[in-house]
Amino acid sequence: MSILNNLVLPKGAKKDRKRRGRGSASGHGATSCRGHKGQRAHGKTKKDKGFEGGQTPLIRRIPKRGFVNRFRTKYQLLNIDSLNSLPDGSVITPAFLKDKDIIKNRRLPVKILGDGKLQKKLQVHAHAFSNAAKEAIEKAGGAAVIIEAGQQTK
Numbered sequence: 222m223s224i225l226n227n228l229v230l231p232k233g234a235k236k237d238r239k240r241r242g243r244g245s246a247s248g249h250g251a252t253s254c255r256g257h258k259g260q261r262a263h264g265k266t267k268k269d270k271g272f273e274g275g276q277t278p279l280i281r282r283i284p285k286r287g288f289v290n291r292f293r294t295k296y297q298l299l300n301i302d303s304l305n306s307l308p309d310g311s312v313i314t315p316a317f318l319k320d321k322d323i324i325k326n327r328r329l330p331v332k333i334l335g336d337g338k339l340q341k342k343l344q345v346h347a348h349a350f351s352n353a354a355k356e357a358i359e360k361a362g363g364a365a366v367i368i369e370a371g372q373q374t375k
Contacts, residue, residue, distance in 0.1 A: 294370075297324045299347075301354050302337020309341045315348075315368075330370065339363075 242253040255262040271278045303323060307313060319327040333345060335353025342362040348370065350358075355365045 294330060296332035296349060297326065297329045298332055298334055299324065300334050300336040301339045301357050304333075304343060304345070305337075305340055307341070307343065309343075311343060313343050313345045313347075315346070330368075333358075333365070 241249040244250045318324045330348035332349040333347045333354040334351045339361045344364045346366045358365045
């Protein structure tokens with residue numbers, strides 16, 4: 222004889238579910254455990270996001286100001302003084318910068334800014350340059366090459 226056939230649940234382990242709205246004899250009749258009247262007693266109990274009990278919600282009370290361009294190009298900014306640590310005469314590309322951990326993301330476009338002084342002759346390939354950065358690179362004897370937006374260099 223199998224032991225599994227002789228298993229018995231302990232007393233109180235199995236409990237009937239509450240059958241609401243099945244008459245007063247069930248103990249959960251009449252209002253079906255929802256109380257009297259009120260929002261939760263009626264049909265729809267889910268409130269909208271930001272609902273404040275009928276008061277004008279905060280999101281509608283605060284004035285809307287300005288404009289956010291969802292299609293703007295977000296650049297990774299890099300100052301020319303951070304290029305001084307790189308070897309003289311090298312070709313600088315976004316992939317090269319990512320390998321050296323100077324930029325975080327290879328997919329985002331890179332813009333070179335003109336803060337600081339450049340002491341090395343470099344050929345810099347980037348998606349955008351500030352006027353000061355372009356002048357500083359050319360003054361040091363290097364070249365500033367603009368990469369097209371969708372183009373990736375290796």
